[in-house]
Amino acid sequence: AGPDLDKVAIAEKLGAVGQVVLVMANKGGCGKSTVAAQLAYQLAADDSQEVGYLDVDLTGPSGPHLFSVADEEVHQAQTGWQPVSARDNLAVMSIGFMLPSRDDAIAWRGVRKTGLIKQFLRDVDWGEHLDWLIVDCPPGTSDEHITVAQYLGGLPNVSVLLVTTPQEMALLDVRKQVNFCHKAHLRVLGVVENMSVFVCPCCGHREQVFAPTTGGAQAMSAQLHVPLLGAIPLDPALMRACESGTALKDSASPAYGAVRALTARLQA
């Protein structure tokens, strides 16, 4: 067999991006898309950086909503699919733009999903240069991940950010994800613990709502030899920012500093 031309084209296209960060989680609902989107917002807060957000969560695309661009459409141009601009330096691409209505679900078989992800990786026209491409992956390790790994595994500028909640199951799941990444030659940057504590707005008491039944993220990180990159508190202001499709801007809110610190760590 000859060389895989798609693989060559994708390696060339994404190899030119500064950093490609795949955001993964084993379970739905642990805040993967939230973390991915807020990270993109924070990176784009620096005007000198060009940021792309690619939503390959085909079963639950939240990208259009998280960036308040749900009514936009994507167009095919000669140079490729044109992503939607959320800001001058923040472009979003999502399967959500291609669905006739927000209530439609994708019920595709593996081959069709694989084909679309390949197109997403190969054919989106991100413009002249991207400093960051944040990729929101679906939960688990399914067809989508295998496809992403097939095309991006081994590229030196590609890495994975794992999002988890403090419960034991979620942490056990992290182990599966780490193993998957190792097999797929995807470098694991580290783990982010989301919904770590709830800080009472009245008295400042810190309540661990989703208490770990094991040693928690810290122990897990030590066991698996993956750095713990941050802990983001359970924060109504973060939830509201997501619901209204904006960046978390309330600097007094508990999650704000955590998201900023995580962004700084990625940039370091």
Ligand code: ADP
């Ligand atoms: P996933 O992408 O893992 O399925 P989402 O990012 O969609 O999860 O998050 C699930 C829900 O939890 C959303 O309503 C989101 O706003 C909320 N959420 C996520 N992280 C936090 C947090 N740290 N504090 C408050 N709400 C959060």
